[in-house]
Amino acid sequence: MSPSSPQRITLIGLGTIGMSMAALHLTRDNTIVHVFDTRPDFEQYLLKTLPNFLADPNPELGSDSSSSKVASLISSGRLRIHSELETACASATIVQEQGPENLAFKQSIWKKVESAAPASAHFWTSTSGIAASAQQQDMKDKTRLLVVHPFNPPHIMPLLEIVPAPETSPERVEFAREYFSLPGSRHRPVVIRKEIPGFVGNRLAFALLREACFLVQEDVVTAKDLDTILMASLGPRWAGNGVFESYQQGGGEGGIKAFLEKLQSTMQEVWNGLGNVNVQGEHGTEWKEKVIKQTNEAYGTLTPEQTREKEERLRDFIRAQTRTYGQ
Amino acid sequence: MSPSSPQRITLIGLGTIGMSMAALHLTRDNTIVHVFDTRPDFEQYLLKTLPNFLADPNPELGSDSSSSKVASLISSGRLRIHSELETACASATIVQEQGPENLAFKQSIWKKVESAAPASAHFWTSTSGIAASAQQQDMKDKTRLLVVHPFNPPHIMPLLEIVPAPETSPERVEFAREYFSLPGSRHRPVVIRKEIPGFVGNRLAFALLREACFLVQEDVVTAKDLDTILMASLGPRWAGNGVFESYQQGGGEGGIKAFLEKLQSTMQEVWNGLGNVNVQGEHGTEWKEKVIKQTNEAYGTLTPEQTREKEERLRDFIRAQTRTYGQ
Numbered sequence: 072m073s074p075s076s077p078q079r080i081t082l083i084g085l086g087t088i089g090m091s092m093a094a095l096h097l098t099r100d101n102t103i104v105h106v107f108d109t110r111p112d113f114e115q116y117l118l119k120t121l122p123n124f125l126a127d128p129n130p131e132l133g134s135d136s137s138s139s140k141v142a143s144l145i146s147s148g149r150l151r152i153h154s155e156l157e158t159a160c161a162s163a164t165i166v167q168e169q170g171p172e173n174l175a176f177k178q179s180i181w182k183k184v185e186s187a188a189p190a191s192a193h194f195w196t197s198t199s200g201i202a203a204s205a206q207q208q209d210m211k212d213k214t215r216l217l218v219v220h221p222f223n224p225p226h227i228m229p230l231l232e233i234v235p236a237p238e239t240s241p242e243r244v245e246f247a248r249e250y251f252s253l254p255g256s257r258h259r260p261v262v263i264r265k266e267i268p269g270f271v272g273n274r275l276a277f278a279l280l281r282e283a284c285f286l287v288q289e290d291v292v293t294a295k296d297l298d299t300i301l302m303a304s305l306g307p308r309w310a311g312n313g314v315f316e317s318y319q320q321g322g323g324e325g326g327i328k329a330f331l332e333k334l335q336s337t338m339q340e341v342w343n344g345l346g347n348v349n350v351q352g353e354h355g356t357e358w359k360e361k362v363i364k365q366t367n368e369a370y371g372t373l374t375p376e377q378t379r380e381k382e383e384r385l386r387d388f389i390r391a392q393t394r395t396y397g398q
Numbered sequence: 399m400s401p402s403s404p405q406r407i408t409l410i411g412l413g414t415i416g417m418s419m420a421a422l423h424l425t426r427d428n429t430i431v432h433v434f435d436t437r438p439d440f441e442q443y444l445l446k447t448l449p450n451f452l453a454d455p456n457p458e459l460g461s462d463s464s465s466s467k468v469a470s471l472i473s474s475g476r477l478r479i480h481s482e483l484e485t486a487c488a489s490a491t492i493v494q495e496q497g498p499e500n501l502a503f504k505q506s507i508w509k510k511v512e513s514a515a516p517a518s519a520h521f522w523t524s525t526s527g528i529a530a531s532a533q534q535q536d537m538k539d540k541t542r543l544l545v546v547h548p549f550n551p552p553h554i555m556p557l558l559e560i561v562p563a564p565e566t567s568p569e570r571v572e573f574a575r576e577y578f579s580l581p582g583s584r585h586r587p588v589v590i591r592k593e594i595p596g597f598v599g600n601r602l603a604f605a606l607l608r609e610a611c612f613l614v615q616e617d618v619v620t621a622k623d624l625d626t627i628l629m630a631s632l633g634p635r636w637a638g639n640g641v642f643e644s645y646q647q648g649g650g651e652g653g654i655k656a657f658l659e660k661l662q663s664t665m666q667e668v669w670n671g672l673g674n675v676n677v678q679g680e681h682g683t684e685w686k687e688k689v690i691k692q693t694n695e696a697y698g699t700l701t702p703e704q705t706r707e708k709e710e711r712l713r714d715f716i717r718a719q720t721r722t723y724g725q
């Protein structure tokens with residue numbers, strides 16, 4: 072079946088990422104979304120929470136229109152709520168899980184899904200940390216499972232990291248890539264060639280975070296000032312250009328080669344001195360208390376209004392990324 | 399003299415950063431900008447190049463209006479071209495250098511500037527790598543010099559890292575911070591508390607770049623796909639939120655503390671496995687050839703039209719950062 076054909080998508084686990092994923096899939100007219108979660112008040116929770124993810128970017132329409140949108144999705148059969156995994160998976164073309172980040176849970180759920188879902192269904196895990204090759208251990212057909220790792224919030228953020236296990240079939244990788252690349256999709260799937268802890272996006276984020284924690288620990292800068300630095304320079308730069316393209320530009324006509332030659336002594340000095348702090352264990356974790364304290368003091372807890380503003384801003388950045396100028 | 403008073407700013411070194419800095423200072427009505435550079439065709443070069451930095455964001459006005467803007471700045475005396483360092487500095491309230499990144503050059507230029515400029519003038523260096531404490535060695539009054547490190551292009555990018563040496567006077571640090579914080583300024587100066595190689599912005603950038611080079615070397619991802627990943631996730635996230643604020647949000651009600659607890663095993667695994675590649679020396683530099691080749695193939699050299707589009711996009715991101723929604 073082609074990725075552009077009507078799909079029946081079963082979502083397992085409807086926490087924040089799951090709700091956002093439901094909103095993502097429901098923006099397509101030809102999907103039916105089956106949802107399953109083990110929380111006892113699941114239906115009420117969904118009716119209360121999903122409207123926030125379907126909210127029209129135009130705030131004047133308010134959340135009333137989103138609530139009635141959920142009711143109409145249910146009454147038209149495009150959104151179906153399940154209390155049993157088996158019935159949720161019975162007719163699926165795609166099963167996607169956003170359950171707990173726990174290897175035993177993942178292995179057990181895929182074993183169950185495999186016996187409940189049609190033999191052709193695609194299996195996607197939204198994990199941020201557990202490779203498909205580890206999750207598929209108890210499956211009979213190991214070619215069906217792959218990681219589709221979203222960035223929060225997936226209904227707005229364009230990236231999906233598609234990370235196959237060595238045993239995943241290339242056709243299933245291509246199906247997932249095409250599904251998120253269909254005309255009208257605002258998403259940008261990227262296939263990662265090898266399984267590696269943290270995949271690519273979080274490895275890059277955590278590399279920067281480690282140095283950020285070190286700089287706060289050493290009192291070079293406060294947590295809030297470091298955030299200002301990032302927002303006033305690298306954030307907008309990397310929203311418009313990747314890191315390699317930025318340095319290709321930075322080197323002028325000589326490109327990244329000239330850039331690396333010009334900056335090499337500062338760069339090597341920085342690389343040699345990067346902070347080797349830890350997040351686990353007893354050594355190198357002195358930064359934690361300072362970072363947590365300064366971050367809490369700077370930001371507290373976000374109000375729903377602040378969250379909405381941040382989502383609108385994120386949408387603006389993403390719109391600007393694809394705008395063509397001077398026409 | 400207060401930072402909001404009329405300033406006479408002398409710029410030494412009018413390469414790309416210097417031209418952009420001239421454009422930045424000239425957007426204020428009460429500045430007179432003196433420019434000095436040793437290239438023999440300096441005046442012709444300036445007349446040809448500066449219009450690109452003064453270009454109105456509205457492309458319909460075209461570059462003709464920018465060229466005539468430069469002519470009118472010169473005839474009104476707001477922009478003054480010098481062929482001698484001494485006359486360029488003679489009446490300055492601020493002297494800012496963007497010369498070669500070479501310690502001997504910087505030490506020698508500040509010694510000359512100190513004897514040519516009024517005793518009250520502020521001395522700013524736009525260096526990205528040479529600390530003020532090293533540059534000031536041959537100066538009589540070491541309290542006057544500090545780093546004002548811009549991000550490219552400074553006439554658009556909001557960040558200025560202000561990095562004093564231990565001997566720089568706090569009043570001179572505050573003057574620079576206030577100058578770039580005046581009402582109407584689109585800039586965001588941040589004072590760094592300790593001199594450290596790469597300051598903060600480039601340390602964060604180089605920490606991420608090192609891992610990016612490692613991932614390309616290991617064939618986990620191509621240079622172009624890595625750039626797509628960054629632009630489709632971390633770029634727009636960090637344009638809207640710093641890294642600490644993002645994880646404060648990511649942890650929900652428990653904030654960054656809860657986030658670190660939840661993600662700690664993946665994070666530590668990633669930190670333990672970050673690539674230790676080098677940019678200098680013979681070991682760990684295998685990535686270079688691959689990264690340069692893939693980057694050249696992906697991007698080539700930017701056309702002037704592409705550069706203009708990228709600058710417009712950057713302006714859009716920066717405008718979105720300060721927009722208020724829902725009003």
